[in-house]
Amino acid sequence: MSENAAINRQVLLVSRPQGAASVDNFKLVETPLAPLADGQLRVRNHYLSLDPYMRGRMDDSKSYAASQPLNEVMIGGTVGEVVESKNPKFAVGDKVVGTYGWQEFGTSDGKGLRKVDDTHIPLSAYLGPVGMPGVTAWLGLNKIIEPKAGETVLVSAASGAVGSVVGQLAKAAGCRAVGIAGGADKCRYVTETLGFDACVDYKAGNLYEDLKAALPNGVDGYFENVGGEVLDAVLPRMNAFGRIALCGMVATYDGSPMPLKKPSLLLTQRLKVQGFIVSESPEVWPEALAQLGGLVAQKKLQYRESIAQGLENAPEAFLGLLKGKNFGKQLVKLI
Amino acid sequence: MSENAAINRQVLLVSRPQGAASVDNFKLVETPLAPLADGQLRVRNHYLSLDPYMRGRMDDSKSYAASQPLNEVMIGGTVGEVVESKNPKFAVGDKVVGTYGWQEFGTSDGKGLRKVDDTHIPLSAYLGPVGMPGVTAWLGLNKIIEPKAGETVLVSAASGAVGSVVGQLAKAAGCRAVGIAGGADKCRYVTETLGFDACVDYKAGNLYEDLKAALPNGVDGYFENVGGEVLDAVLPRMNAFGRIALCGMVATYDGSPMPLKKPSLLLTQRLKVQGFIVSESPEVWPEALAQLGGLVAQKKLQYRESIAQGLENAPEAFLGLLKGKNFGKQLVKLI
Missing domain, CATH: 3.40.50.720 (NAD(P)-binding Rossmann-like Domain)
Structure with missing residues (x-):
C-alpha cells in the first residue's frame, strides 16, 4: 500500500494474452494525484473485486463487451470511502460502490457511484452477494x-x-x-x-x-x-x-x-x-439488491471471501481465480 | 397400390439402424382389412408425409419422443378420404388429416382425426404448409x-x-x-x-x-x-x-x-x-393453421412438393429426404 496519500498506485493492462493470461500482461505504476476540480470527489478504495469477466476484456475482441484499452487502469468494481469532495452530493466519510478499477484512489464526478450503508452489511459484501x-x-x-x-x-x-x-x-x-x-x-x-x-x-x-x-x-x-x-x-x-x-x-x-x-x-x-x-439488465438491479441485501443483513445468505492483500498482488490473485484457486469471492484489500 | 380393397398394404419398422438408416429397416406387408366395429371408420389415405423427425423415432432412445415400436406400422401424418363409417361424426367422402402412418388404409374411432376442406386448399397442403x-x-x-x-x-x-x-x-x-x-x-x-x-x-x-x-x-x-x-x-x-x-x-x-x-x-x-x-405446443395450432390456411388459399404462400409414387417407394424416399435429395415437401402418393 502507498505510504504517501499524494500518490495513487494503479495496475495497467500493458499487453494482451497470447493464450493464457500472465502477470506480464499487467504493470503496477505510481501516479501523482491531481487536485480535485469543482464537482469532483475522491474515494479511497478499500476493496477491489476480481471477476472472471475481466479475462474477456483483456482480449482484443469485437464480439463481446468492450475491450480493456491498453496502458489504462484495469477495469473493476470497488468499494471505498469518500476522502475528499468538491461535489455537493457526496460528503467525506460516505461509503460508496463504484467501478474505479485496479487502483487505490478513484477520482470522478460521482457518476455511476452508489452510496451504501455498512451498518448491517459489511462493505466488502457490496462486491459479492449484494453486488x-x-x-x-x-x-x-x-x-x-x-x-x-x-x-x-x-x-x-x-x-x-x-x-x-x-x-x-x-x-x-x-x-x-x-x-x-x-x-x-x-x-x-x-x-x-x-x-x-x-x-x-x-x-x-x-x-x-x-x-x-x-x-x-x-x-x-x-x-x-x-x-x-x-x-x-x-x-x-x-x-x-x-x-x-x-x-x-x-x-x-x-x-x-x-x-x-x-x-x-x-x-x-x-x-x-x-x-x-x-x-445489460439494469432494470432488475434494484429488486435484486433489495432482496439480497435483506438476506445478508439477516444472515440468511452465507458467503465467503478470498482476500489478497495489497494492489501489487492483484494480478496473481486474478490468475488464480481463473484456475479456481480462490475459495469464495476473490477480493483485493487495498487499505 | 393395392388392387384389392380388402387388403391393406403397410410398411413396418422391422429393425433399428446401426448408424445410417437403410431400406432393410423397413418391410412392406399386406394385411387383410377387418370389418368395422361400431364407432369405427375407415380412411383411404391419399398422401403420406415423410419427415425428418421419423429418423429419431427409429432409434431406441429414452431421451426423445417415444420410439417407434418394432414390427408395427411406421408412424406418419396422412391425408385421405373416409370410405366407410360406423361413426356418426364422419361420413363417407369426408376429407381428413390424421396420423395413420405408412399404410394405405387407416381404421380408427376417429380420435385425433381432423376434417378438412379441400375446396381452396389442396389436400396435400394439409401435410405441408397448412399442416x-x-x-x-x-x-x-x-x-x-x-x-x-x-x-x-x-x-x-x-x-x-x-x-x-x-x-x-x-x-x-x-x-x-x-x-x-x-x-x-x-x-x-x-x-x-x-x-x-x-x-x-x-x-x-x-x-x-x-x-x-x-x-x-x-x-x-x-x-x-x-x-x-x-x-x-x-x-x-x-x-x-x-x-x-x-x-x-x-x-x-x-x-x-x-x-x-x-x-x-x-x-x-x-x-x-x-x-x-x-x-408439444398444441395451443398454437388453431391460430397458426388459420393464418397459414388463409395464406395458401390466397396463394400468398408458395410451396413445393416432392412426390414419390406408391407405398413401396416410401423407404427409399425417406432415406433420400435425410440426405436432402428431396426438393420441397416430401410426400408419398398412395392412390
Whole structure:
C-alpha cells in the first residue's frame, strides 16, 4: 500500500494474452494525484473485486463487451470511502460502490457511484452477494431458469461468489440445489455451510457417474459458470424442457475453443440455453439488491471471501481465480 | 397400390439402424382389412408425409419422443378420404388429416382425426404448409425467434417444407430473409419463387465466406433444421441477443454426434437457443393453421412438393429426404 496519500498506485493492462493470461500482461505504476476540480470527489478504495469477466476484456475482441484499452487502469468494481469532495452530493466519510478499477484512489464526478450503508452489511459484501455477483445469480436464476418448487437446480463453481448465491436462492425457492466444485473442501463448504443438498467434486475424476448419483431426478435448471468438460457432462443429465443460464465459461477463457460434444441434446431434450451479462439488465438491479441485501443483513445468505492483500498482488490473485484457486469471492484489500 | 380393397398394404419398422438408416429397416406387408366395429371408420389415405423427425423415432432412445415400436406400422401424418363409417361424426367422402402412418388404409374411432376442406386448399397442403411443417415454422419463428421488422432471419433447409414457410413468414414480418440450401437449383427457387432476399448454397464449398456476404447485418434469428457444420458456420454470424430456434439437426441423425465447435459464442453474443417439438405446443395450432390456411388459399404462400409414387417407394424416399435429395415437401402418393 502507498505510504504517501499524494500518490495513487494503479495496475495497467500493458499487453494482451497470447493464450493464457500472465502477470506480464499487467504493470503496477505510481501516479501523482491531481487536485480535485469543482464537482469532483475522491474515494479511497478499500476493496477491489476480481471477476472472471475481466479475462474477456483483456482480449482484443469485437464480439463481446468492450475491450480493456491498453496502458489504462484495469477495469473493476470497488468499494471505498469518500476522502475528499468538491461535489455537493457526496460528503467525506460516505461509503460508496463504484467501478474505479485496479487502483487505490478513484477520482470522478460521482457518476455511476452508489452510496451504501455498512451498518448491517459489511462493505466488502457490496462486491459479492449484494453486488454484481449476487445480482448475476439472481438474474440467471429468476429470469432464465425460473425455478419451480420441487425442481432440481444445478450450478457449477458452486462455492464461488455467483454459484453460492444461486444455490441458496434455489433452496429458498423450494428446489433441490446441487453444486459442482473443485475439491473436497469446497464441496464440504457447499453442502455444510451453504446448505446445498449435494455437491459433486469435478476434480475427483468420476464426473459423469458422480453427477448421475447426485441427480436422481435429473436437472431442470443449470446455472453455468464453467463450460468445457463440465458442460459436456451436465448436458446428458438435463430433463426435458430444462433451462441453462449461461453466465460464464471460465474453462474456455484462456486458450483454444472447447467444443460442445453433443449439441443434439439441446434439441432432443427441448432445452433453452441463454447467455447473459448482468450489466445489460439494469432494470432488475434494484429488486435484486433489495432482496439480497435483506438476506445478508439477516444472515440468511452465507458467503465467503478470498482476500489478497495489497494492489501489487492483484494480478496473481486474478490468475488464480481463473484456475479456481480462490475459495469464495476473490477480493483485493487495498487499505 | 393395392388392387384389392380388402387388403391393406403397410410398411413396418422391422429393425433399428446401426448408424445410417437403410431400406432393410423397413418391410412392406399386406394385411387383410377387418370389418368395422361400431364407432369405427375407415380412411383411404391419399398422401403420406415423410419427415425428418421419423429418423429419431427409429432409434431406441429414452431421451426423445417415444420410439417407434418394432414390427408395427411406421408412424406418419396422412391425408385421405373416409370410405366407410360406423361413426356418426364422419361420413363417407369426408376429407381428413390424421396420423395413420405408412399404410394405405387407416381404421380408427376417429380420435385425433381432423376434417378438412379441400375446396381452396389442396389436400396435400394439409401435410405441408397448412399442416405440421407449416405450424413448426410458425411456432419457431413467432414464439422463439420473435422477429422484429428490419431484423435478419436466416433458415437452413430453406427450400424444404418448414424452411420455405419460415422465410416467407419472416418476409411478411418485414425482415430480411436469407436461406441456406443445397445446390444452385434449390437456391434459385428460394430467392426467385419464395422471395427470400438471398440464399447460400452450402454445397458450393465456401460456406463461411458466402454466409458473410449474404448477411451484411449479421443474423438476429436463426431457424435451424440441419445442425452440424452449418450450425458451426452460422454461429459466428449471430448478432448480440440473437435467437436460435432449434427445430432439427438432420445432419446428426444418422451417425456419430457432431460437436459444436465454439459454444462460447452463445455466451459472448448472449444468444438464446431453444429446442422445440411442434406437437408439444398444441395451443398454437388453431391460430397458426388459420393464418397459414388463409395464406395458401390466397396463394400468398408458395410451396413445393416432392412426390414419390406408391407405398413401396416410401423407404427409399425417406432415406433420400435425410440426405436432402428431396426438393420441397416430401410426400408419398398412395392412390
